[in-house]
Amino acid sequence: QVQLVESGGGLVQAGGSLRLSCAASGLTFSSRAMGWFRQAPGKEREFVAAINWSGENTYYADSVKGRFTISRDNAKKTVYLQMNNLKPEDTAVYLCAGRLDTAPPSRRFYEYRYWGQGTQVTVSS
Numbered sequence: 001q002v003q004l005v006e007s008g009g010g011l012v013q014a015g016g017s018l019r020l021s022c023a024a025s026g027l028t029f030s031s032r033a034m035g036w037f038r039q040a041p042g043k044e045r046e047f048v049a050a051i052n053w054s055g056e057n058t059y060y061a062d063s064v065k066g067r068f069t070i071s072r073d074n075a076k077k078t079v080y081l082q083m084n085n086l087k088p089e090d091t092a093v094y095l096c097a098g099r100l101d102t103a104p105p106s107r108r109f110y111e112y113r114y115w116g117q118g119t120q121v122t123v124s125s
Contacts, residue, residue, distance in 0.1 A: 022096030
């Protein structure tokens, strides 16, 4: 079955960095757009970043632009989110998501077909 497994979350001080990974299995990865979303307690799921199948095109929320970088390794079936200069407002559960095969990247969470369980990121001030 399809699995997306996130890792790399944790507790970090403001200004620090983390790199999240999302390992995919059970699906065709190399032709699939992927995205990262986050959800804080009591808040809606929020778009963070997305990447097209080849990695050439990336998209970011304004709140993370210039601090976060999404990338992918199709040979490893893994998508990454490098997060630098973290802020307390970045605290959330971060979720990896995959679109239907060949569909373009999207900022809309409801357009993603597959989801991981999430990894907690906590940024202390």
